[in-house]
Amino acid sequence: MKACNESLKDLAIIHDEENMDTFVSLYFDGRDEHFIRNREKAVESVLNREELETFMKTMEKIKTYLEGHKPSDIAVFASDKHDYFEVVSFPAEVENALVVDTAPYIRPLAEFADEWQAYTLVLLNSNHAKIFTFSCGEITEEEELSAHIKNRHKKGGMSQARFQRLRKGSIHAFLKDVVEELTRTAEKDIILAGPGEAKKTFYEMLPKNLQEGVLSVVDVDMGGEREIFEESHEIMAEREKEERIELLEVIKKDILTNGLAVYGIPATLNAAKNGQVEVLLVEKDYKQRGWKCEHCQSAGDGILASCPVCGKETAEADIVEELVRFAEETDSLVEFTSNEDIKRIGHVAGLLRYK
Ligand SMILES: [Zn+2]
CATH class of the missing domain: 3.30.420.60 (eRF1 domain 2)
Incomplete structure (x- = not known):
């Protein structure tokens, strides 16, 4: 089992190149067993045949692990197709979630590591x-x-x-x-x-x-x-709280002076993808519909059926999750805030390493 910040980068990199929903991310408090069964049923009703097969095999492995270890407050990231199985432990209560996607769902983990x-x-x-x-x-x-x-x-x-x-x-x-x-x-x-x-x-x-x-x-x-x-x-x-306030002040000042700040989803996403973001600041709980292509690692906001870069069929995405993944992958420091100012700036912002 790993601590919450040890595996973030690995989890941010791994993905299904065919844009298939073959990764299961389970955040589990160890108590509510109905939760898993209910989510399983819901997921099974919407997956296509190939994905369903992988999902069922992956869930078997996860359930075997849970029965054997009886863990509490953990996250399991697994994919039978990719022969991937990673367990992360948390020192405090985890909010239950079971997500099936083209890649591990890392945002709650990143929020935890920040906190x-x-x-x-x-x-x-x-x-x-x-x-x-x-x-x-x-x-x-x-x-x-x-x-x-x-x-x-x-x-x-x-x-x-x-x-x-x-x-x-x-x-x-x-x-x-x-x-x-x-x-x-x-x-x-x-x-x-x-x-x-x-x-x-x-x-x-x-x-x-x-x-x-x-x-x-x-x-x-x-x-x-x-x-x-x-x-x-x-x-x-x-201390963290103070640092976030300071960070937001620096970002605001840099926006005024046209310095090394970036803000809003499209510009921040682009900079994070290029590895330019030193510190990423994200509005807590904010989500926005977008698309992603794991084949060529592209993503954007709005809805797009096929990838503008490689032409593959895209997958639906929360664009903020994609932003966090790009940031973790390129060693940015990722911070979350509930401060009202981040909303006005455009829900996400960053300080750049270079321009
Ligand atoms: Zn693509």
């Missing part, structure tokens, strides 16, 4: 540290470091002042190890947490670029992992 971006959490005190790397809401890496510092000096031993100096020195040495470890694992989106002063001392010791990458410093007990995981997600969600 649950990667970050690093450092939980530390003066002699113990844990570094967690989160991706898509799940821990993908965990490092633990500890130092052995005696907290009390024996009676008749060292003088208090000398002991305090040594203790400070060894705390410093320990924190330096943690700084080195963090330098190896993170560049930005760092959250520092822990009890007392150690996290502040640690912050001061970080190189400037990592200091700039620290989003928040949180006071918490070393045992409060659950609590800090939740709080970290909230911090990241807040």
Whole structure:
């Protein structure tokens, strides 16, 4: 099973070159079994014979997987025709959907990946540290470091002042190890947490670029992992929200100055297809009818029966899904927003890498 952002690019590339509906995308919470049966019936009633055969074989594989694993909050992308089977897990509740199309349906996955971006959490005190790397809401890496510092000096031993100096020195040495470890694992989106002063001392010791990458410093007990995981997600969600607002401001400014912005479906789609889009901003829940040709990887809005590029019969499409696919395929950062301004700009917009 993969985390939600690991397979996006692969899923964006794979498709049926004959424009046949041979890919099944199932987003499933693991509870409502009637949902699958009902969608299956509906789909079976509209597919042509060849597609129906593939669909039934694909569903057999999916159902066998579900029975064997009893998973919850996952997505399965499968096609018997293409011998393709990929399962992605989600850290939060998934809205049920079963889509049959010429390619995997990735928009809900892209929205999830946008909402649950990667970050690093450092939980530390003066002699113990844990570094967690989160991706898509799940821990993908965990490092633990500890130092052995005696907290009390024996009676008749060292003088208090000398002991305090040594203790400070060894705390410093320990924190330096943690700084080195963090330098190896993170560049930005760092959250520092822990009890007392150690996290502040640690912050001061970080190189400037990592200091700039620290989003928040949180006071918490070393045992409060659950609590800090939740709080970290909230911090990241807040940060994401701010970033989206900033992005929209940059796009608006670039539209005014005729800079590196692109907006509206046709222009943005074209730029994404050319690999020019650095960041794509999409209105959440917006859909628009369009057409696509998987044979030559063309797409457009409106209705077209045959492909203007290669002449093949087209498939019906949600043009925003196609836009997201082009963007993921060309390594754009894809963001979703409910901000009213994106509607006025034309439902989608992007910042270009070059013009
Ligand atoms: Zn074509």
